[in-house]
Amino acid sequence: MKATDTITAPATPWGEGGIGIVRISGPLAPEIARKVFRLKDPEIKERYLHYGRIVDPLTDTTIDDGFLVYMKGPRSYTGEEVVELHCHGGPLILQKVVEVVIKNGARLAEPGEFTKQAFLNGKMDLTQAEAVCEVIKARTDTALRSARGRLEGRLSKRIHQLRDILVEVLVPVEAELDFPEDGLQGLSEERFLEHLSTVERGLKRLINTYSEGAVLKYGIKTLILGRPNVGKSSLLNVLLREERAIVAPLPGTTRDIIEDTINIRGLPVRIMDTAGLRSTDDYVESMGVRMARQRIEDAELVLFVLDSSVDDFREDVALLQDLREKKVIIVANKVDLVDDSTCGRIESIFKGYRLVFTSALHDRGIERLKDSIYTCAVGKICSQDTDPGEFITSLRQKRALEQALECVARAKNSPIRELQAEDIKGALTKLSEFVGEITTEDILDRIFSEFCIGK
Numbered sequence: 001m002k003a004t005d006t007i008t009a010p011a012t013p014w015g016e017g018g019i020g021i022v023r024i025s026g027p028l029a030p031e032i033a034r035k036v037f038r039l040k041d042p043e044i045k046e047r048y049l050h051y052g053r054i055v056d057p058l059t060d061t062t063i064d065d066g067f068l069v070y071m072k073g074p075r076s077y078t079g080e081e082v083v084e085l086h087c088h089g090g091p092l093i094l095q096k097v098v099e100v101v102i103k104n105g106a107r108l109a110e111p112g113e114f115t116k117q118a119f120l121n122g123k124m125d126l127t128q129a130e131a132v133c134e135v136i137k138a139r140t141d142t143a144l145r146s147a148r149g150r151l152e153g154r155l156s157k158r159i160h161q162l163r164d165i166l167v168e169v170l171v172p173v174e175a176e177l178d179f180p181e182d183g184l185q186g187l188s189e190e191r192f193l194e195h196l197s198t199v200e201r202g203l204k205r206l207i208n209t210y211s212e213g214a215v216l217k218y219g220i221k222t223l224i225l226g227r228p229n230v231g232k233s234s235l236l237n238v239l240l241r242e243e244r245a246i247v248a249p250l251p252g253t254t255r256d257i258i259e260d261t262i263n264i265r266g267l268p269v270r271i272m273d274t275a276g277l278r279s280t281d282d283y284v285e286s287m288g289v290r291m292a293r294q295r296i297e298d299a300e301l302v303l304f305v306l307d308s309s310v311d312d313f314r315e316d317v318a319l320l321q322d323l324r325e326k327k328v329i330i331v332a333n334k335v336d337l338v339d340d341s342t343c344g345r346i347e348s349i350f351k352g353y354r355l356v357f358t359s360a361l362h363d364r365g366i367e368r369l370k371d372s373i374y375t376c377a378v379g380k381i382c383s384q385d386t387d388p389g390e391f392i393t394s395l396r397q398k399r400a401l402e403q404a405l406e407c408v409a410r411a412k413n414s415p416i417r418e419l420q421a422e423d424i425k426g427a428l429t430k431l432s433e434f435v436g437e438i439t440t441e442d443i444l445d446r447i448f449s450e451f452c453i454g455k
């Protein structure tokens with residue numbers, strides 16, 4: 001992207017709504033606004049809501065009436081000259097407004113390009129830019145709190161703290177390299193190692209937040225699998241607290257994949273009910289079974305449901321063989337129909353598995369199942385004192401921190417000062433990459449292409 005480009009896109013979703021906003025950002029924004037917006041006021045004022053008409057200046061036809069707001073750069077979201085045109089929220093209107101803005105000098109923004117401008121203009125660092133998308137996509141309170149924290153810069157602050165410690169130790173190390181006779185001026189060897197250990201611990205702690213951060217961001221893809229009639233759809237309904245899927249006493253009821261999202265202790269869980277696994281002559285049902293099997297590879301967690309009241313679990317055991325690579329929770333359903341000794345037998349048959357007894361019909365064991373899903377997804381229950389605003393959420397972030405950690409560990413153990421200095425500098429570089437002070441076009445493209453148009 002050239003810094004001089006003026007870009008435009010609808011900032012509100014395509015669809016029908018009371019208001020639709022088209023954003024223009026770049027040096028030509030005020031000039032384009034003057035061409036396409038007829039206002040009653042004598043001139044465009046900064047941060048003032050002007051009423052007027054959006055027109056095609058070539059034909060002088062009115063496209064819509066609405067408001068114009070001008071935010072003078074750098075005091076704008078992107079740091080550039082920004083104009084917003086607020087019109088009626090119809091897809092055709094938005095399309096026409098964008099077209100006329102483009103005809104008068106702007107180009108269509110790429111996904112995430114407004115935020116990319118903001119990043120390039122120093123309005124936010126890279127972790128904050130990534131958090132913009134996460135705030136928009138958050139589906140649970142915890143996910144939102146986590147993303148808001150990063151947007152406010154809490155994760156970046158933590159990284160800067162670690163970096164400050166590294167700089168503090170690098171200065172005397174470099175001084176010693178220049179003046180070996182003076183040693184590590186003002187810093188004992190123990191303090192030096194202590195500082196490096198503090199950074200090491202801080203990095204490890206952040207790296208460990210990835211499993212929680214990533215599931216908060218993406219949700220966890222959970223597949224309900226099992227033989228026909230074991231109560232898979234009943235389980236989906238009781239987890240969702242609504243009659244989402246048809247439940248019937250006949251095997252082979254569910255054919256399509258039924259998907260929804262539930263909030264389990266703040267975790268967004270994307271849950272899919274599937275057709276009962278069996279070989280069948282029914283054409284449609286067999287398609288459903290095939291679809292269910294195809295989803296296995298993609299699933300991050302499988303709730304394998306079985307009917308506790310049957311005598312023979314050999315088929316369940318066989319089906320579980322295909323799930324060896326997966327995180328599995330065995331849901332022994334219909335526990336209302338069996339006694340304790342049967343439960344014991346089931347426990348011994350499925351020893352080594354995570355197992356929860358439920359009755360979807362009588363709403364029993366469901367809270368325990370939720371706990372089990374939560375622990376399985378994030379590895380542990382989120383403790384009260386961890387701040388989700390400091391969670392890392394992307395592999396990019398995780399890699400940078402792991403590489404920084406390797407450097408710090410090497411520096412701690414290296415007997416040679418020169419190498420220690422190099423490793424400390426290496427760790428500093430990785431932390432700079434983390435917050436985006438050092439970056440490449442390639443990385444930026446990858447990050448911002450995840451955004452939607454207009455952000």
Ligand SMILES: Nc1nc2c(ncn2[C@@H]2O[C@H](COP(=O)(O)OP(=O)(O)OP(=O)(O)O)[C@@H](O)[C@H]2O)c(=O)[nH]1
Nearest residue numbers: 228229230231232233234252253254276359360361
């Ligand atoms: N007693 C008892 N019956 C249950 C329980 N859960 C489900 N059922 C009953 O079992 C039957 C099948 O339930 P579904 O939820 O349709 O089972 P499914 O696994 O989705 O079945 P398919 O879609 O055919 O594979 C229904 O009659 C349910 O009412 C339970 O916990 N206890």
Ligand SMILES: [Mg+2]
Nearest residue numbers: 232233253254
């Ligand atoms: Mg079903």
